[in-house]
Amino acid sequence: MDATEQASPMTRSSDRVMQAAPLDRPDEFVRAVAALSGVTPLVEGMQGYIGRNDNWRVPTADAGDLFVKRLRGEERQVEARMNRLLAFQELIATHPQREAKAVPFYGADRSQSLLVFGHLPESRTASDLLGSDEFTPDLAHRLGRVLGEVHQLPKVPVDIKEFIDGKALTAFYALSPEDYANCSGGEVEAWAMLQHDKELVQALERLRSLSADAGTTATHCDIRLDQFLLAGDDVYVIDWEEFRYSDPARDVGGFVGEFLHHAAARMFAELDVEAGLSPGAAHEAILAAGELQMEKIRSHIARFWEGYQELAEVDSSLEVRATGYAGWHFFDRLLAGAVHGARLTAAERGMAGIGRNALTQPERFAPTIGLQRG
Template identity: 35%
Template sequence: MHTSVLDPAPDGAPQADALLVRLGLGEFVPGSIRARPGRNASWSGPTRSGRHVFVKQLQGPAEDSLQRFRRALAFEDTVSQAREPQLCSPPLLGHSEPGRFLVHACLDARSGAELLADHAWDEALSQALGRTVAAVHMLPPRPDTAEETPPPLLPPLHLLDALPEQGYLMATQGELELWRLLQRDTELIDSLHRLRESEQQAPGRPSHCDLRLDQVLVHGGTPALVDWEEFRCADPARDIGSVVGELLWTAVTRIPAAHDDTSSASGPVSPHDIAAAGTREWQRLRPLATAFWHGYRDADKSRRPEPDPLLAARACGFAGWHLLDRVLAHAGEQARLPATGLAAVGIGRRILTAPHHTTAVLGLTETS
């Protein structure tokens, strides 16, 4: 909800204004509204009452948007009942189910993704984020939510057999290239099936289930999580792996710059060059993964003395999947997979096929 990077919304948001008036917040101050791109429509800015608000309208098919709306409210209800001090998400000021609107206080904050890109995300923030994620996982489960909410859709195992006709026709060449790689890799497919099976056997805990660093807001030096539309009981390894996967993806995306900084020769980049540059970048980022893990484990141990011995390995598996998911998201904008995308697929594959052997490499080691 950091507004300095948002683009002005020329047409305003009349439906949002009407809701804000009903909530007693007053409409947006004319000329001050900012919109942000994304899956959903959203606006932020000051209202006539002086409050700065962030308004999100969930988009998509009616049933899907309704379920996401209700999951977001389930998180708000759970937190309000638990009174968890470690969770400092922006307060919910109001909502409208028919319009799929959620109104939150707008924080003067920067996202974790922005801070990481600026090399301003440090070990202290990583450790604090670990404690925050642990606090989510220690929330009291809601039996009604656990019964009504299906497990997360990703990884989409059914697409590993074949894409549906419409999906195939609408896919970019980059996406088709990636799906061909995945669908021909029987060892990787088996690994993804094992990951989903291990997830089903793990004890479910309240989880974010769509955690990326752009959904982490840092306000006053404290990380807060936003975008709770996928909230449900799930394997906590999913959230942990997503954070580690974000750091891995950052290391991959920095490979071109890292190679340029150390190479004096011109010409095509070799696989060896890519691997070496990626290793250097991960060595820089690995302490952040370790700090996050230690923050999580220390907070978790303080409340639950019997740790899950397989948690780290499952988290590594989800980190590997997160890499593939990020490549797939970017492939939708590309005519073909770039060398860094292929490198990310290779790294994700190695992690997924042997998650138990990658815990130390990824920084998920126990505290001393």
Template identity: 40%
Template sequence: MTDDLATSPAVQGLLERLGLGRLLPREGESPRGRNRNAAGPTTTGRAVFVKQLDGRQPDAARRFRRQRAYEETAVAGERPLTSPKCLGWDEEELLIVFEWLDGARSGSDLASDERFDDELAHRAGEMVGALHALPPDALPAEASGTTEPDPILLPPLEFFESLPLAYHTQASGASLEAWGMLQRDTELTLALRRLRSAEAAAAVTPVHGDLRLDQFLLHDGQLHLCDWEEFRRADPARDVGSFIGEWLHRAVLDIPAKDAELSGPSPRLSHQDIVRRGVAELDRLRTRSVAFWEGYRASTAVTDPGLPVRATAFAGWHLIDRMFASAEQRPRLTALDRAAAGIGRSAVLHPEKFTTVLGLEA
């Protein structure tokens, strides 16, 4: 998006206080994201990326503190993994400045081009494992949950009972259709409640909290992990399940690209056909999950025998959650949306049956 962030007095003042000079005008769009962004060279020759959280959002200050807590944790000792270098921040303005990785490619783009290979997946697993291996007391108190209790609320169990009015009035037709489908599914509701109970009893570690392929950046051969606004102590199965769930989602997304019967306006495959072909595509991509899990276990000791099972269930929820993300733009659910929900549901209901299928070997 393009706006006046790059020329705002708050940004220029922060950069000057940090000794970085002033941000030079730059043609073209700013990097995209849910926050206001600006990037480019400064008058001192530094390349910077500036992010400003939207203060109108009720959780903006909390997300900013978690991002700052990660940076404080990272510089307090040995860095747990590679991430864009933070150059400074302005908490009052919710501004944070990073070194700009010009030309970096996101993990989601790499995956779309079949370039997020097993080697990168292994490196991603090593990075996440190193993060989870940090002692929980290494985090500042506000990120540990001791002074600011703030559990990850997804899946939103209360939505399975009724939708908040504010959500209902703004939701797309497809989103409302999806919730109508899920609210009738008592088995799924009970399975998600069991998952949240198992999560509450699990040992916690530092986690990223919002792990997706587009949070990984490849720059000059180095893999980075960014966007630490959900950094906290939590069940490590959250991060593992999210990464596995990304490939589960990718398997479903790749069906129409590889099947002419689904690429047209009137797909001719049944729901069962779509699920079958999705499972076949997942089998093709399984090596990514296997490589990630191997890298993960090389960086941290997995002493919790329940972690793979919970991670599998979270991977299933991740697929359902991604269905909602795409449904927000449409009036009706598609056959692929329903297939994604069905595959995700199976993983949530019977995770112990799918740990090996998803590459989480004991």
């Protein structure tokens, strides 16, 4: 349940592209990338992408462009993320998928925390398609099959220990003085809202317990719509730095949570409650607006769930746990956005309420959003 926003490295949206910052040691960078890829990178033409890591599109003198990532963060975190990603690359190299293609991977340089991939020209993320109303229920069905196939990958003996973030374990009860001092005003409000809601904290503890008792599969553990790239007829799933064997509901909930968050954000953006309405009438207007947006995405979630069940083994309570994780997705996004704000907005608080309903009442919420057995 990481509250850190992790941006996709291969997103094609123009608002994520920027001029590449000068390299500290360009000669070392060139040698490392050339050694891994077998081609000569041209640093003068590099293009950067916004994200928590250093991400670049790197042209070459000999072939097509490369995508190069340098992992950033505390040393233990970088090592853990590197190990997970390399474990997945090793797994997928011996167990190729039918529903999705693997991005060409050239290798890693641990000394520089570098990873080198092939660049995917003219690709779009599923998030882009949803935002432009081009994401169809049939595409949702296909991505359900993609994720279902991932969850059927065999278990192999890999050393991908869980990295425990001390703040994540304790912040639901109290922030340390150091964490409090480093929080923005928006973060302080968000954590206070969580800590003072005992029913919500109990729901999170219940979800963690249910998840710990569930069967494990190969899981992405950071599924968002911008982790799905589409290039022509091909689908790619990227950013495997959180890969591990875990509860598959984490991935299903991440996918569903993206749709729910999109619907809620659009509802609040388009909401126009007439001045002078009584509180009861205003509440009814908000509910009607929410149902309108829910109706637009319910078929997508249902079709995704159908596709997923066609390939994955689904236990008796997976949809309930997935609904809980979909609810957590709202708080994940809330905490990520609060880093940049002095106060929480009314819309952010309202969206947190939607996430709370999914977390505290997942059995009732699951069929409402399209997660029900045939």
